[in-house]
Amino acid sequence: MNIQTYIINDVEIQPVKNTVKELQKLFNQLTYSHLPIVSEGEFIGSISENDIRCFENNNKISEYKHAIEVFYVHENDNWLDILEKFARYNSNIMPVLEEGNNKYLGYLELNDVISIFNETPFLSEAGSILVIEKGFKDYSFSEISQIVESNEAKILGLFISELENDVAQITIKIGLSSINEVIQSFRRYNYKVLSTHQEDAFLKNLKDRSDYLNKYLNI
Known part of the structure; x- marks a missing residue:
């Protein structure tokens, strides 16, 4: 610009x-x-x-x-x-x-x-924000892009939002699409997902099982 x-x-x-x-x-x-x-x-x-x-x-x-x-x-x-x-x-x-x-x-x-x-697609376009974490020496932007795009999603932007104790937090904005598959793929590649999402089936299953266990213990 x-x-x-x-x-x-x-x-x-x-x-x-x-x-x-x-x-x-x-x-x-x-x-x-x-x-x-x-x-x-x-x-x-x-x-x-x-x-x-x-x-x-x-x-x-x-x-x-x-x-x-x-x-x-x-x-x-x-x-x-x-x-x-x-x-x-x-x-x-x-x-x-x-x-x-x-x-x-x-x-x-x-x-x-x-x-x-503010005029860049990172902020102006609709999409989902995903925050992930991995060791500074263990991640790569090419791998992150491959994970997102292999799930038929598009990256609108990404950057290192925090770097501390050799651990990097990466913030990614993904175009409108279901991101549950993207989240699960990141976990399979040993990325820690820091942001919370209603579409996260893994966390939803954990919550459902926790609620069931609490209900069982309270009987």
Whole structure:
């Protein structure tokens, strides 16, 4: 997806010669976590509101260059890479530079990039969400795809949603279809199914047997 249409310039890049007080006033009017900074016409990074609130009002930003964080994306970067940078730098604004010469073009807002994700089939198409778990070294996306597609189901998207102690949780969105066969296939391949589904015949049978046993014991 082309992110160039999402680049905005509603707030001018701030000169490093500005005072802390000037940036504090600007932050008061905005909801951004950071503001891009320029020195002699060249983008040098962004400064956070949290830091600005701690500095002396009458000092210039140039006296706090150590607090300027250098993060940005290029105009042709993939939106998933951009979303990852938003998360890594805990920012809701992302400076965009021109490929090749690093000229400042504007910035992206986090909500706009998230809206791109909302338009993907993973979220926009109807389907079932399945969460499975297996050792990090024991699973493969090709195997997961083969399990799903061998049961005549289609994958709308999948990703590693958690990784801890060498165990991976994988979230899969499957197109509208009966997923009981898919669930049972994953169990046969030693995947642990974490999500619950009304169509899960295995769990339904366990519940029915448990209810029968409890009824028998209570006689």
